[in-house]
Amino acid sequence: MPREAVVAELRERDAKILMTFPVTATSHLLAEARARGAYAALEKALRTMTPQQVAKEVTASGLQGRGGAAFPAGRKWAVIQYDDGQPHYLCANADEGEPGTFKDRWILENSPHQLVESMLIAAYALQVRHAFVYMRGEFSAPFRRLQGALDEAYAAGLIGENILGTGFSCDLMIYRGAGSYVCGEASALLSSIEGKRGYPRNRPPRLTVKGLYQRPTVVNNVETLSNVAWIVQHGAEAFKAVGTPKCPGTRLISISGHIARPGVYEIEVGYPWKRLIYDDCGGMLHGAALKCVIPGGISTKVLTAAEIETLNLDPAEVEPAGSSMGSGGMVAIAEGTCMVRLLQVMLRFYHHESCGQCTPCREGMGWLHRLIDRIVDGQGRLDDLDMMARISRLQDGNTICGMGDAAGYATLGILAKYRHEFEHWIREGRSMHEGNLECRRSS
Ligand SMILES: Cc1cc2nc3c(=O)[nH]c(=O)nc-3n(C[C@H](O)[C@H](O)[C@H](O)COP(=O)(O)O)c2cc1C
Numbered sequence: 001m002p003r004e005a006v007v008a009e010l011r012e013r014d015a016k017i018l019m020t021f022p023v024t025a026t027s028h029l030l031a032e033a034r035a036r037g038a039y040a041a042l043e044k045a046l047r048t049m050t051p052q053q054v055a056k057e058v059t060a061s062g063l064q065g066r067g068g069a070a071f072p073a074g075r076k077w078a079v080i081q082y083d084d085g086q087p088h089y090l091c092a093n094a095d096e097g098e099p100g101t102f103k104d105r106w107i108l109e110n111s112p113h114q115l116v117e118s119m120l121i122a123a124y125a126l127q128v129r130h131a132f133v134y135m136r137g138e139f140s141a142p143f144r145r146l147q148g149a150l151d152e153a154y155a156a157g158l159i160g161e162n163i164l165g166t167g168f169s170c171d172l173m174i175y176r177g178a179g180s181y182v183c184g185e186a187s188a189l190l191s192s193i194e195g196k197r198g199y200p201r202n203r204p205p206r207l208t209v210k211g212l213y214q215r216p217t218v219v220n221n222v223e224t225l226s227n228v229a230w231i232v233q234h235g236a237e238a239f240k241a242v243g244t245p246k247c248p249g250t251r252l253i254s255i256s257g258h259i260a261r262p263g264v265y266e267i268e269v270g271y272p273w274k275r276l277i278y279d280d281c282g283g284m285l286h287g288a289a290l291k292c293v294i295p296g297g298i299s300t301k302v303l304t305a306a307e308i309e310t311l312n313l314d315p316a317e318v319e320p321a322g323s324s325m326g327s328g329g330m331v332a333i334a335e336g337t338c339m340v341r342l343l344q345v346m347l348r349f350y351h352h353e354s355c356g357q358c359t360p361c362r363e364g365m366g367w368l369h370r371l372i373d374r375i376v377d378g379q380g381r382l383d384d385l386d387m388m389a390r391i392s393r394l395q396d397g398n399t400i401c402g403m404g405d406a407a408g409y410a411t412l413g414i415l416a417k418y419r420h421e422f423e424h425w426i427r428e429g430r431s432m433h434e435g436n437l438e439c440r441r442s443s
Pocket residue numbers: 064065066067068069070071093094095096097098181182183184185186187219220221222224225401402403
C-alpha cells in the first residue's frame with residue numbers, strides 16, 4: 001500500500017499501531033492474528049530484504065525504546081557486527097516490574113503474535129539463532145498466552161528450523177524470572193538467564209558487545225520490539241508520520257490510581273495529557289480534583305496538576321517540565337492523597353528491591369526508609385527532610401544501575417513539591433489528610 005494510503009488509514013484508526021482490534025476470547029490466537037495480517041511482515045523481511053535492510057528500516061523509523069530510557073532501537077542494533085563469527089542473542093524484556101506499569105502485559109495477553117513476529121524479524125536483522133523473552137515470575141496469564149502463541153507458531157513452521165522455507169532458523173523461548181524488580185534491568189536480566197543471581201553489571205562493556213554468555217546481545221522492551229513488524233510492513237516513513245519528529249510512533253500508556261477508567265491506552269506521541277485523563281479515561285474517580293501525576297512509573301518525578309495543564313505526552317515537553325515519560329506507567333493521584341504515605345510506600349518498595357551491590361543504594365534506601373518510617377511514627381525532625389534530600393542526591397550517578405538514581409529522583413520530586421505535607425506531619429504528628437483514606441468527592 002502506498003505510504004499516503006497507510007497514513008490515511010492510520011489517521012482513520014486514531015493512529016493506532018498496536019491496539020488495532022477489539023479484544024475477544026479468541027483474538028490472541030494465530031488464526032485471528034493471521035486474518036489481521038500477522039506474519040506478512042516476516043515473509044516480506046525474509047523473502048525480500050537483507051538483514052541489513054531490515055536494521056536500516058528500523059533505524060530510519062526513529063523508534064525509541066519504550067522500557068524507560070528511550071534509547072533509539074536502531075542505534076543499539078547498529079553495534080551488532082554481522083561478520084564477527086560469534087553467536088548473537090536477542091532478549092525481549094517482559095519483566096515489567098516498574099510500579100504503575102502494565103502495558104506490556106496487554107501485548108503479551110492480547111497480541112502475543114505481534115511480539116513473536118517482531119522478534120523473529122529482529123532476530124533476522126541481528127542474525128540471532130536463539131532469542132529469549134524474559135518474563136516476570138508473577139505473570140501467569142501472559143505466560144500462558146505467549147507460550148500458547150509460541151506453540152502455535154512452531155506448529156505452523158513460523159519458528160525453528162528453516163522458517164517459511166527461507167533458510168533462516170531461529171528458536172524463541174520464554175525464561176521466567178522469580179519476581180525481582182532489579183531483574184528488569186537489562187544486564188541483571190541476562191545474568192538471571194545465565195542462572196546467576198540477578199545482579200546488574202558494570203558497563204562498559206556494553207551488552208551489545210558482551211551480553212548474554214559474554215556474546216553480543218540486544219535487549220529491548222516488549223513494546224519496542226512489537227513495533228518492528230509494523231515498521232517493516234509499512235515502512236519507516238509511515239511510522240514517522242505518527243508522533244513527533246523526535247519521537248515517532250505511539251506509546252502504550254497504562255493508567256491507574258484515582259481514575260474513572262483505568263487501563264491501557266495507545267496514544268500518539270504528542271497527545272494532550274488532559275484529553276487522555278478527562279476524555280479517554282473518563283476523568284478522576286468520583287469527579288475528584290487531580291492533585292498530581294506520576295508520568296511513567298514511580299521512578300519518574302511527580303508533576304502537579306498545574307504543571308500538566310497544557311502539556312502534551314511528548315518527551316520534548318515532559319522532560320523540560322522536569323520529568324520523563326519513562327515506562328508509560330502513569331498514576332493519576334487525586335486531591336486529598338497524603339504524599340507522605342505515598343513516598344513511604346515507594347521507599348519501602350525500593351529498599352526491599354535494592355540488590356545490595358552498591359553502598360549508596362543499599363544503605364541509602366534503608367536510611368530513607370527508616371527516616372520516613374520515623375516521620376510517620378511521629379518521631380520525625382524537620383532536618384530529616386534535608387537529610388532525605390542529601391541521601392537522594394548522593395545516589396545520583398554513583399551506582400551500578402539506574403535504580404539508585406531513580407529512587408533518588410522520585411524522593412526529591414515529592415519532597416520539592418509537597419514539603420509542607422511532610423512538615424505538617426512532623427509538627428502535628430499526623431497527616432494533613434488524616435481521615436481521607438479514599439479520594440475526596442468533589443461535592
Ligand atoms: C531497576 C531497573 C528495572 C528495569 N525494569 C525494566 C522492565 O521491567 N522492563 C523494561 O523493558 N525495562 C526495564 N528497565 C530498563 C532496561 O534496563 C533496559 O533499558 C530496557 O529493557 C531496554 O529496552 P528499550 O531500549 O527497548 O527500552 C529497568 C531498568 C532498571 C534500572
